[in-house]
Amino acid sequence: MAILCTGVGMSVAGLIMQQLCMNKFVSPTTGATISSAQFGILLALLFMPGATLWGRALFAFATAILGTWLFVWFIQRVKFKDVVMVPLVGIMFGNVIGGVTNFLAYKFEMTQALSSWLVGHFSLVKKRRYEIVYLVVPLVIIAFIFANHFNIVGLGKIFLKNLGVNYNLILFIGLTIAAVITASVVVVVGSISYIGLIVPNVVAMFKGDKIRGTLVDTALFGAIFVLVCDMIGRVVIAPYELPIELIVGILGSILFIGLLLYRLKNGRKAIRLTGSEPQAAAIPAPTWMEVAKHESSRIPFKPNKNYHFISISPCRSHCLYADRCELCQ
Numbered sequence: 001m002a003i004l005c006t007g008v009g010m011s012v013a014g015l016i017m018q019q020l021c022m023n024k025f026v027s028p029t030t031g032a033t034i035s036s037a038q039f040g041i042l043l044a045l046l047f048m049p050g051a052t053l054w055g056r057a058l059f060a061f062a063t064a065i066l067g068t069w070l071f072v073w074f075i076q077r078v079k080f081k082d083v084v085m086v087p088l089v090g091i092m093f094g095n096v097i098g099g100v101t102n103f104l105a106y107k108f109e110m111t112q113a114l115s116s117w118l119v120g121h122f123s124l125v126k127k128r129r130y131e132i133v134y135l136v137v138p139l140v141i142i143a144f145i146f147a148n149h150f151n152i153v154g155l156g157k158i159f160l161k162n163l164g165v166n167y168n169l170i171l172f173i174g175l176t177i178a179a180v181i182t183a184s185v186v187v188v189v190g191s192i193s194y195i196g197l198i199v200p201n202v203v204a205m206f207k208g209d210k211i212r213g214t215l216v217d218t219a220l221f222g223a224i225f226v227l228v229c230d231m232i233g234r235v236v237i238a239p240y241e242l243p244i245e246l247i248v249g250i251l252g253s254i255l256f257i258g259l260l261l262y263r264l265k266n267g268r269k270a271i272r273l274t275g276s277e278p279q280a281a282a283i284p285a286p287t288w289m290e291v292a293k294h295e296s297s298r299i300p301f302k303p304n305k306n307y308h309f310i311s312i313s314p315c316r317s318h319c320l321y322a323d324r325c326e327l328c329q
Contacts, residue, residue, distance in 0.1 A: 009136035014196020036067025120192035194252025285312025
């Protein structure tokens with residue numbers, strides 16, 4: 001059950017973070033969530049040496065939520081966002097937190113105690129020491145309930161305000177769910193990279209980007225992926241066991257390079273499983289003057305004889321309502 005909950009939790013956490021950050025390369029690994037959770041565990045070991053697993057988990061929850069929020073707050077203030085620059089910023093931010101964690105561990109001679117959470121493995125998962133990972137189940141259910149809200153957040157802050165939805169509240173709920181899921185997995189299993197990055201992207205390539213339609217598939221594929229990696233780790237050098245972090249890292253790095261090349265070439269275009277449907281015509285990217293023209297204006301759009309004024313976000317490659325936009329006709 002710990003293996004299945006780990007796969008489901010990390011995959012769903014990555015899916016939520018990618019939608020909220022509007023970037024397919026953001027995940028608990030590239031968003032500094034895992035590094036922040038490890039920092040919280042170290043603080044628990046330093047200030048509460050006799051703390052139970054739940055006590056360490058509370059520290060991990062707090063630091064994971066804080067670290068994820070700091071990352072999102074920072075990238076929201078970056079004026080020019082690139083599809084690759086955002087995760088690189090997260091990786092650098094995570095390395096800074098990891099450096100502080102390692103420094104404190106060396107200074108207070110806690111390196112050996114912290115090593116169990118630096119590399120993910122299931123060899124130490126025992127009865128009454130892994131039940132905290134069951135928090136994944138209610139959190140995934142809550143994520144499914146708010147799935148449509150997360151989709152709307154992915155359209156941009158201005159669009160959300162026009163719909164009367166509290167942007168900051170939905171963003172806080174989504175990031176908190178992703179951070180708590182990640183921290184609960186790190187406390188029990190340790191750091192497992194790439195799951196929250198690879199699995200949602202692979203599913204989105206075939207199922208699209210709508211969270212409600214892909215959340216179940218993402219959870220199932222994540223559970224199967226982690227289970228297969230764990231089986232490989234147990235078979236390669238049997239009767240010994242390789243850490244699952246090693247297997248996931250090898251497979252994940254190969255898939256990550258492939259996904260990077262695919263996303264840079266095709267963007268967020270989904271793969272069609274059948275060739276009977278006609279391919280949509282490619283929409284040319286606008287010039288900077290066209291983007292400035294759309295951004296500086298309020299575009300009237302009348303679906304039911306009621307005017308709604310929607311301003312186009314500069315992060316979109318073309319007008320969201322090109323088929324009904326008066327400026328695009």
